[in-house]
Amino acid sequence: MTYKVAVVGATGNVGREMLSVLAERQFPASEVVALASTRSTGREVSFGDKVLKVHALDYYDFKGTDLVLMSAGGKVSKEWAPKIAQHVPFIIDNSSTWRMDRDVPLIVPEVNASVLDAGIKKGIIANPNCSTAQLVVALKPLHDEATIKRVVVSTYQSVSGAGHEAMDELFRQTRAVFVADPIEVERFPKQIAFNVIPHIDEFLDSGYTKEEWKMMVEVQKILDPDIQVTATAVRVPVFIGHSESVTVEFEKPITAQRARAILREAPGCLVIDKHEDGGYITPVECAGEDATFISRIRKDPTVEHGLSLWVVSDNLRKGAALNAVQIAECLINRKLLED
Template sequence: MSYKVAVVGATGSVGLNMLQIMHERSFPILEVIPLSSENSRGREVSFGDIDLKVIALDDYDFSDTHIALFSAGSKVSDQYGRMAAEAGCIVIDNSSFFRHDDQIPLVVPEINGNRVSDYTKKNVIANPNCTTIQIVMALKPLLSLANIKKVIVTTFQSVSGAGKEGVRELDKQMRGMLFNKEPENTIFPRQIAHNAIPCIGSINKNGFSIEEEKIMSEVNKILETQIYIEATCVRVPIFVGHCASVYVEFEEEVDLGEALEVLNEFPGIMLSENVLEYVTPIDCQGEDAVFVSRIRQHSKNTLNMWVVSDNLRKGAALNAVQIAEELVEHHI
């Protein structure tokens, strides 16, 4: 069977990757509909060798669409995601809007693909935060060795996590500084070129940012655990690729060799077993895997590791398409 699929936010970085990945993976498409705001009406986007004209979201009727991949922000998901779901279309949403609803599954297919079946409760499946995905991919196989007591994470996140405008701001600042122009910032709270900003999103009364809260809550929902988690999220001046330094503390001793073995066998993980080898954001651009390197052990019940992934692919578009694949293969 083939499916009519809408991509909401089709002109954005993640939306374009969704179209590309569906074509790469030969998703069973009957028809694909690129949707965006009125400002993008009539623009062309590529689906393989085919150029598709973008349709304004305001004008679209979801009632005869099987699946809609949303990547246009929480406000759009609130209004149009609900509308699409109520019209009978299954929504796979990349924003944070639906993630904390207990009736809506939060899915990383390699980990909890079986939860896709819960879409029937509200016709919605939530895609996790980009950094959460790569962290849980690295944690899940380790749970087969022992219960995890504590996780301390520091992330280093690329500007593409803030969309095309974030990429443009870094590019503009770096080009301007070559000619001694004073950098202007509108997307980020401080200059991002040649800088690091230890805050992504607003900060709550407890001192944690919105991005940090997402990681701390989403990890346990996906893994169905009660791990104590602390996160520090930093925006860094690279275009694509999120990194995470992850400290894991177990309730009992864990053998380093066994940890390497279970990570190496887990689908979607690319492991560098040699502690002297490591993966950088440039290495992972355009790749689907989550790369784990620099695994080391200070004590028998702890592990440290460096986790890197292309945030536009596995961190967003690829994971959403994998959810859609799980949906059509087993559930509709």
């Protein structure tokens, strides 16, 4: 069986990565269509060894399309996903628009693929926040073993999570520092080159940012509503790859050695944890990789049952494009997407 697939937002960072992952994983597509805004009509994007012409979302006829992968932002998703769902069996959306909708499954395949079997009422499946995706991949096997009570996470998020313009700004500012040009701040609230910014997305009345709130509520929806989560989201001058410092409190005892063994066998996880110089993963090594890398696993001595760990993943892949394609593969494997 093969399927006609449309990628909405095909010219963006995640959209391009979706096309790349579809080709790499040899997704059974009879046809792949690249869609974007009208101003991108006629542009070319790569799909494996092919080049696709971009079509305008506004004028595209979705009849006959089996699956849509969307990464065009919240406003576009809110307007277009319900319209597309009238003609297409399934939409996998990467924006935050539908994540907390009770009738929309929020899926990380290694963690909660079985939720899909309960039905997809609106025809929409949500991809989680990029930082949430890698976090729950690491937490799920530990939760199954010792039941997580509380998670404290600080993120170190790359600029690619904010799009092309953010990556360009980091490049321009870095160059400006070396040649002593003025630093121009446009995409971020402060200089990002040689700096860190503890602010991603808008501030809420609680004092948390929306990015932090997303992580907190999404972990509960995906993994367990009883888990308490507090997050601090920080933007760092890295082009690709999100890192997380995670401290976990459990109900039951669990040693660092046992956690290492569990995570080595867990789907989607790769443990690199040597107590020596360089015996851990950084964003440079994770770029272009599918795994969620876990390092620095150690006992947290401040609580009765606690561990601390370091989690790194390519945010454009597991945090977005790869996860979306894995959801599509789940639909096929569970016989939910029929030819």
